[in-house]
Amino acid sequence: MKNVEKGWDLPQIVFSLMFITLMIVACFWVVQPFVLGFAWASMVVIATWPLMIKLQHWLWGRRSLAVIAMTLILILLFIIPIGILVNSLIENSGPVIAWATSGHLLLPDMHWMTSIPLVGRKLYSGWHHLVQGGGSAMMTTIQPYIGRTSVFLFAQAGHFGRFMLHLGLMLLFSVLLYARGEQVGHGIRHFAFRLGSRRGDAAVLLAGQAIRAVALGVVVTALVQGILGGIGLAISGIPYATILTVLMIFSCLVQLGPLVVLVPAIVWLYWSGDTTWGTVLLIWSCVVGTLDNVLRPMLIRMGADLPMILILSGVIGGLVAFGMIGLFIGPVVLAVSYRLVSVWVHDVPAPEEDPLEVVEELAEIEHEAHVNAK
Template structure:
């Protein structure tokens, strides 16, 4: 046979791997993979803004739909929703920032005064067992270190409120993306669905699970933050610290921010108690803040998220902690979302496999009926009875069958 095979029509069959169409397909696939990778690299600096914008879009989409039903203008409704979100964020950040800067400056001044006056040393020397601690602190120049830390607290607090350019750009990008996610949510969902190999019902299943995951994660985060603020405020009240309600609210708001937390409040408060000579209260506050307030996040959040998503608390905890380690603050939402999408895809594969197995069983049963009972009616699936080849129909049977058939037709007409 020749090196180039020919089909029945006589035209040569091109080599599959050397054909022009196959090379073009490979080039297209390579270009697509490269484009997806470059798009990922472009979006990496804004990954946090993208994730939080998607989360806010899921949370505030009911409010935006309600506004759209009243205003009949999707763009205006989305703009109002974004302004409401921005107002909430700015008011909360301003309130917390001002209180932190004011109290940080006040606390730093108190610490420097206590260190310079030597009152801390007299408080230590009043306890005979703590006198060696005072000598060790003097040798290590800890008072100077404390003064440096106090000055750093003041400058850092001011810079924290002013914010960096990068954080400001990230916040603006979040609000910018949120506007388009709210206004064009239907078009975006249709685009994702058209590009996905899944069916419409399967994509709806994925979208519903992602929305449930975002709701569960955010509401779980808010519930944990409220609990941390409540526990911290109660301890402040029990120890007689000033403004326990205010600091409880501040701790709750700080607990929402992944990088920060309630420790930003209770650690300086414990240091303040040390400078006042209240060693017992400082120890109680440190243990309460580190053991109770600090660990309730890791204990309560997986329970709340896992219960809403019908997921084991171990998997929920791994998704949250692993997301934080891998993606940073946005991993609180991105980790559970990735886990739930994977779970849904596995469920879809299992459903498809079960459907294919059922179809094979039905096909085998249909083939068995065809072989056992003769041809099958295409619309009813009822096998036609067949007469054996050796049987003969007698004239009497034919006449009797005719009378029976006529009687049946008469009953049907009547």
């Protein structure tokens, strides 16, 4: 019997692709609850891996001791502070909502304006006329919106439960990755090399640089500014300093800066007549507000040189797409993609021809093709 050569077996190819697709979808379906926690842990481990290696060297080369030390550091930096902040937010949400929705919101008298040289009395007189003429009516008009906004913000506290779940998964996966980091990294590089040879391996390394740059430039800067701003609020005697610190860190993560919280606090101190601490907080706010202009570029360039518009888009887009954890994932996704595309584009030299000559050459080719067609 003669062997009949067969061409492409289309049904076999189609069913193979369907089976592979089904297995991929099933795998993602199973691990879907752990994806965000594992992604967060991966970013934390990649960003702090040099620190873990140093700790291992200091701890007599014992990986187990280094993993324990890094776990304690993560608990001190993430678990305990966030737990305290969430607890404080839940405890203080009731009084803040009651204050915002009450009918006793009045504009302050601001008698301290009279102490301003030259223009102080005129400013106080203008403010006094504003309060007498329409200040109360203005506050009555905007008061319902203040209450609704406050209720909406504190209603989002329910999402903290899911956030804390991802936080716990992040800690668990971080311990595993610290313990087996080299094996995991080698496996990822091997898989990337199988897909794209040396280019795939280089893509993994570039992705690691981008992740470290985002972690250092965005997260560390936000934490430093938020903590320093919170210290200033606490020392100045601002009430609900813990909640305001949370808001300040959040505003720094979304690239709005700490002044969104610090400026109203300064105004409140002057309104209440505490001009001394108001001036101290004003000076401290100038330092904290400008710190990111120095700290963020320096930290980002320690990992990879990334444009700020990319970081800003990743933070806002990640927040919309994934919630609070998207503040960390969004910039990383865009940063990794940007680095890979940038390297791919620069594999070839940039065109040196004059644009007009290129346009004329294309026009001539199109004209010849049109003539030949006739």
